[in-house]
Amino acid sequence: MFTVGLTGGIGSGKSTLAALLAERGAQVVDADQIARDALRPGQPAWHSVVDSFGEDILAAGSMDIDRKRLARLVFSDPNKLAALNAITHPVITGRIADSLERLSSSDAIVVVDAALIVDLGLDSAMDALIVVHASDDERRRRLQVSRGMARSDVNARISAQASPAELLERADIVVRNDGSLDDLSRDADRVWERLREMASG
Ligand code: ADP
Numbered sequence: 001m002f003t004v005g006l007t008g009g010i011g012s013g014k015s016t017l018a019a020l021l022a023e024r025g026a027q028v029v030d031a032d033q034i035a036r037d038a039l040r041p042g043q044p045a046w047h048s049v050v051d052s053f054g055e056d057i058l059a060a061g062s063m064d065i066d067r068k069r070l071a072r073l074v075f076s077d078p079n080k081l082a083a084l085n086a087i088t089h090p091v092i093t094g095r096i097a098d099s100l101e102r103l104s105s106s107d108a109i110v111v112v113d114a115a116l117i118v119d120l121g122l123d124s125a126m127d128a129l130i131v132v133h134a135s136d137d138e139r140r141r142r143l144q145v146s147r148g149m150a151r152s153d154v155n156a157r158i159s160a161q162a163s164p165a166e167l168l169e170r171a172d173i174v175v176r177n178d179g180s181l182d183d184l185s186r187d188a189d190r191v192w193e194r195l196r197e198m199a200s201g
Contacts, residue, residue: 001107001110004109004130009139013175013177014115027111072153130172
């Protein structure tokens with residue numbers, strides 16, 4: 001197994017690149033999906049979040065956590081964000097470790113797609129780190145257009161994350177994603193080639 005952290009700010013194009021690498025043969029571990037699963041009704045982290053934030057955090061008439069409302073709450077208050085992270089980060093880290101454990105004896109190139117890879121302290125455990133980088137303007141535009149996020153939500157999310165400079169310093173491979181999807185696809189070819197070299201070297 002060769003492990004690769006894939007990170008970058010929200011809207012930079014991590015998940016898009018992860019999907020392109022999966023098409024080329026990578027096994028992808030998706031931290032966003034893991035986080036969503038961890039907050040499903042009845043899961044331990046669901047109980048902890050409802051205990052900490054109250055039942056108001058549930059979607060009307062449902063046991064599901066209203067993720068938009070939760071995001072709005074925590075990205076406007078650093079103490080609340082710290083409280084949520086204290087609940088979710090250990091669970092996410094543990095589940096990523098379980099996924100890696102399952103693949104550990106394979107010869108797979110495993111890409112861990114996680115905005116939080118450095119915050120979770122996982123970057124040093126990876127054999128390589130890819131950072132996807134796009135300008136703030138481009139990220140804002142993509143998130144507002146494609147995910148329908150409000151401008152104020154986008155700004156709150158962008159400013160709560162590690163600065164790109166910190167991430168770029170740690171990167172083994174940097175992918176600039178300011179161009180078209182075709183450009184990104186060509187970069188995915190180049191990145192995949194490089195990962196295969198690193199994995200076999
Ligand atoms: P992240 O996982 O980093 O938050 P995504 O991969 O989900 O970002 O990308 C955010 C949005 O921008 C998605 O809707 C995606 O399809 C779109 N996108 C990503 N890269 C490009 C690109 N080069 N050109 C156009 N749209 C893009």
